[in-house]
Amino acid sequence: MQATENREPAARPLTTLSEDEKLFQSTVRKFARDEIRPYVREMDEAGVFRKEILQRFFALGLMGVEIPEEYGGPGGTFFQAILAVEELSAVDPSAGVIVDVQNSICNSALLRWGSAAQKEHYLPRLAENTVASYALSEAGSGSDAFAMAARAEEAGGEFRLNGRKLWITNAAEAGLFVLFANANPAAGYKGITAFLVERDFPGFRVGKKEDKLGLRASSTCELILDDCRVPRENVLGEIGQGYKIAMETLNEGRIAIGAQMVGLGRAALEHATAYAKQRKQFGKAIAEFQGVQFDLARMATEIEAARLLVYNAARLRDASLPFLKEAAMAKYYGSEVAERAASKAVEIHGGVGVTKDYPVEKLYRDAKIGRIYEGTSNIQLLTIAKKLLG
Numbered sequence: 001m002q003a004t005e006n007r008e009p010a011a012r013p014l015t016t017l018s019e020d021e022k023l024f025q026s027t028v029r030k031f032a033r034d035e036i037r038p039y040v041r042e043m044d045e046a047g048v049f050r051k052e053i054l055q056r057f058f059a060l061g062l063m064g065v066e067i068p069e070e071y072g073g074p075g076g077t078f079f080q081a082i083l084a085v086e087e088l089s090a091v092d093p094s095a096g097v098i099v100d101v102q103n104s105i106c107n108s109a110l111l112r113w114g115s116a117a118q119k120e121h122y123l124p125r126l127a128e129n130t131v132a133s134y135a136l137s138e139a140g141s142g143s144d145a146f147a148m149a150a151r152a153e154e155a156g157g158e159f160r161l162n163g164r165k166l167w168i169t170n171a172a173e174a175g176l177f178v179l180f181a182n183a184n185p186a187a188g189y190k191g192i193t194a195f196l197v198e199r200d201f202p203g204f205r206v207g208k209k210e211d212k213l214g215l216r217a218s219s220t221c222e223l224i225l226d227d228c229r230v231p232r233e234n235v236l237g238e239i240g241q242g243y244k245i246a247m248e249t250l251n252e253g254r255i256a257i258g259a260q261m262v263g264l265g266r267a268a269l270e271h272a273t274a275y276a277k278q279r280k281q282f283g284k285a286i287a288e289f290q291g292v293q294f295d296l297a298r299m300a301t302e303i304e305a306a307r308l309l310v311y312n313a314a315r316l317r318d319a320s321l322p323f324l325k326e327a328a329m330a331k332y333y334g335s336e337v338a339e340r341a342a343s344k345a346v347e348i349h350g351g352v353g354v355t356k357d358y359p360v361e362k363l364y365r366d367a368k369i370g371r372i373y374e375g376t377s378n379i380q381l382l383t384i385a386k387k388l389l390g
């Protein structure tokens with residue numbers, strides 16, 4: 001036994017937040033409840049996210065959480081970005097994904113791979129007023145993303161991009177697109193290159209917006225590249241490094257999707273608990289029936305487990321430790337749990353659960369995408385299995 005005074009300080013529990021993190025979390029929570037909640041249903045029905053709320057995201061520093069102060073951002077941590085996504089998603093998962101895509105895959109790609117000139121030019125805009133999108137997927141290449149057909153040809157100091165991208169989140173609002181195309185198809189995936197494409201570059205167009213089951217207020221659009229002209233200085237990283245950039249940024253993105261799903265699951269649990277306490281059958285609140293209590297207890301346990309996976313992966317990322325397997329687990333498990341929690345919340349509401357008079361039917365619709373985007377559940381399982389099997 002070591003003497004008490006010689007003991008190493010115990011590691012902090014994963015869910016214990018620093019004072020800064022607590023303040024940040026409570027600010028985002030209050031903002032989401034006061035300023036987003038009143039419009040959630042309207043935005044879901046219209047399939048449009050309110051511009052004023054987007055502006056508030058920028059004003060609160062939520063669109064550039066990790067952008068350093070020298071570029072006009074608050075210079076926060078990835079963990080804070082994760083807290084923001086969880087809090088926003090607990091009110092509206094569409095709000096969560098907008099902030100998620102901006103921070104966890106677009107800003108972080110620029111912060112990590114951008115040249116000094118690119119950072120100087122784009123980071124202040126991303127912190128202040130420019131929404132970003134991440135354009136990897138195409139109609140023929142989803143899980144097999146690197147089989148993309150989009151091409152980039154160099155000519156006269158610029159690139160000409162041709163092809164189409166599909167399913168691009170934030171595209172209706174975005175001013176900047178981190179976009180992948182193959183600049184050397186003979187080299188296979190080693191030709192894939194990342195470009196910073198501005199919305200008004202000649203030959204670039206945002207196409208059809210999808211009419212979706214869930215996350216309806218978050219835009220998902222096609223992009224059309226018709227001899228789109230991109231200056232050479234807008235290559236992100238090196239030519240042929242796109243594969244690595246995509247893999248590494250998506251690993252971070254998956255933690256944020258896990259956070260989105262934890263927020264969604266938490267909302268489902270909160271609504272189900274409140275309803276179970278007030279709904280009476282057989283002369284008492286349905287929360288008094290052990291069958292209902294067990295459902296709520298299972299939901300709470302699973303959500304807590306998912307949160308621990310998410311927080312651990314985010315803390316590993318901030319500590320510059322490996323987190324590939326942990327991120328895949330956080331996304332895989334978080335999305336499973338959210339879908340189960342939303343489904344159970346609808347059941348606990350009985351018949352009214354499937355009506356638009358209560359918020360749980362929307363959570364049920366919003367949950368489904370968690371198992372699909374940024375790598376389906378099968379793709380996460382493949383990553384986890386690869387790490388297990390070596």
Ligand SMILES: Cc1cc2nc3c(=O)[nH]c(=O)nc-3n(C[C@H](O)[C@H](O)[C@H](O)COP(=O)(O)OP(=O)(O)OC[C@H]3O[C@@H](n4cnc5c(N)ncnc54)[C@H](O)[C@@H]3O)c2cc1C
Binds near residue numbers: 135168377
């Ligand atoms: C709302 C929404 C937002 C999105 N946002 C973006 C975005 O911002 N940027 C972007 O680039 N993309 C985005 N996507 C695309 C998303 O990442 C893809 O839809 C996803 O990767 C799955 O690709 P897919 O749709 O082509 O399905 P497919 O790859 O065709 O998969 C179909 C099924 O086959 C299974 N499958 C495929 N391969 C394997 C395998 N090897 N082993 C086992 N099972 C397999 C999958 O698990 C899935 O169940 C978005 C999609 C949606 C719906």
